[in-house]
Amino acid sequence: MSLAQRRILLGVSGGIAAYKSCELVRRLRDLGAEVRVVMTEGATHFVSATTFQALSGQPVRVSLWDAEAEAAMGHIELARWAERILIAPASADLVARLAHGMADDLLTTVCLASAAPVYLAPAMNQQMWAHPAVQANIETLRQRGVRLLGPASGDQACGDIGSGRMLEPMELRAAMVASFGDAALRGLKVVVSAGPTYEDIDPVRFIGNRSSGQMGFAIAEAAVQAGADVTLVAGPVSLPTPQGVTRRIDVRSAAQMRDAVVAASAQADIYIGAAAVGDYRPASVANQKIKKHDGAALVLHLAENPDILASLAAQTVRPFLVGFAAETHDVEQYARDKLQRKGLDMIAANQVGGGLGFEAADNALTLYWPEGVAELGRTSKTELAHQLVAKVAERYRAVRA
Structure with missing residues (x-):
């Protein structure tokens, strides 16, 4: 497997599963991928931007109102740079904002401005995942071509058991590898x-x-x-x-x-x-x-x-x-x-x-x-x-x- 010279923009939204995204950056880079990280404000309450910068070797963007970056239209540069946009974890709030076409932070703005395929790795409480509003938003995104990775089922940080766990970093990496694959079974x-x-x-x-x-x-x-x-x-x-x-x-x-x-x-x-x-x-x-x-x-x-x-x-x-x-x-x-x-x-x-x-x-x-x-x-x-x-x-x- 290889991701050599592949450009993956990793979006990290607010949720306890954000800690898994640290390992995900490492695993993607192990296969040669270039990874840039965009965090929501909520994500910074779980993992620091400094951590992702150290792991990715690239500056981490959080704010749409970064004067230095936006002087050069930084959100457009990121949108054009990405070959894949992977949002892990994708919170219920992030899913809702994407489904409704909002661009009220850097991550959602980049998603709207990019032609790259978008992959979501949902992570939320099992009851939230099952809520009709969340499922309706997910279906809307599916119909627009957004790819869904997971969620998995099992023990959750809140103590519940059910569907809503973010996939493990190695599973998400495998999905990224497959997304760049040569479609070995195409037509079969x-x-x-x-x-x-x-x-x-x-x-x-x-x-x-x-x-x-x-x-x-x-x-x-x-x-x-x-x-x-x-x-x-x-x-x-x-x-x-x-x-x-x-x-x-x-x-x-x-x-x-x-x-x-x-x-x-x-x-x-x-x-x-x-x-x-x-x-x-x-x-x-x-x-x-x-x-x-x-x-x-x-x-x-x-x-x-x-x-x-x-x-x-x-x-x-x-x-x-x-x-x-x-x-x-x-x-x-x-x-x-x-x-x-x-x-x-x-x-x-x-x-x-x-x-x-x-x-x-x-x-x-x-x-x-x-x-x-x-x-x-x-x-x-x-x-x-x-x-x-x-x-x-x-x-x-x-x-x-």
């Missing part, structure tokens, strides 16, 4: 499956696999940012559809996922099977809730579910197939066996269990294909998804070009 149709599948036992019980869907959704978003036309087939998860995904199909069972994936892949160039599809389902489903009988064991007879990858691999004309192997032991052995046995073009393997893989913010993968192997080290799932998609694009071009 990609199908991504994500999340678990559930198999009903009776109207109130089911069996299923553990999966949050986060990795698959991150892959779908990374594929969009690489220029692909993306269809996302999602198991039962409560994640929002990544921005830019053309079509989302929600399913519950393995059979439903198989049908949706096969139909969506008929015209697809690439299929990435990141879903945790259950191998088995109850042979019969009770019409009524099965009652508990003291001391009596409940015996379930299971039938094997259809194999999605095998169904696609058997087709005469098939997409480039990328499977996943989540294993608790002997990861390489099982992954290579699955790669060969199912006739895949690539497989992404990782170890799970013991705190690894499931419900975690980060992950690591080892990629195998018939002629090679690549290690993708532990990092956030967002950045890992970008690395995976880049490798898939590389292998696709090598095999199908």
Whole structure:
């Protein structure tokens, strides 16, 4: 990854998440980016301009009424200089002012005066984020072409838990890298499956696999940012559809996922099977809730579910197939066996269990294909998804070009 000689204007609005933006400046510069920082007055109550000046190596602008800078029309110079405008954190107040076209401080003025793409990394209390006024402002900005990065869900500084956390610096850096990418999947149709599948036992019980869907959704978003036309087939998860995904199909069972994936892949160039599809389902489903009988064991007879990858691999004309192997032991052995046995073009393997893989913010993968192997080290799932998609694009071009 490289941001060499790329010009990124970082806007910092008032919010406790402003401390993360200090690391963001460092991470962007690590990849060679030139970063200039514009702060709102509120942001200076959380982090000093001196800190950002030391980290960026550039003067930091705060006021629209800086006589020395504005003598040379400094806000116009900044607006023309920027190739990307990234506002992190983007507070509810900043979002509202941008949505209403206000130019009452330097940051909003620069945004109006610039032709550069604008990216927002929202950060606010979960209740504020959910408020209809905030969501209406966000939708207005989306319709104008502003790109949204996040927010993430989790613990918040105020003690609440929910959506509204600013993405981590490495995730935002990955998004900036992708924004300058060469659109490695441009013109290609990609199908991504994500999340678990559930198999009903009776109207109130089911069996299923553990999966949050986060990795698959991150892959779908990374594929969009690489220029692909993306269809996302999602198991039962409560994640929002990544921005830019053309079509989302929600399913519950393995059979439903198989049908949706096969139909969506008929015209697809690439299929990435990141879903945790259950191998088995109850042979019969009770019409009524099965009652508990003291001391009596409940015996379930299971039938094997259809194999999605095998169904696609058997087709005469098939997409480039990328499977996943989540294993608790002997990861390489099982992954290579699955790669060969199912006739895949690539497989992404990782170890799970013991705190690894499931419900975690980060992950690591080892990629195998018939002629090679690549290690993708532990990092956030967002950045890992970008690395995976880049490798898939590389292998696709090598095999199908």
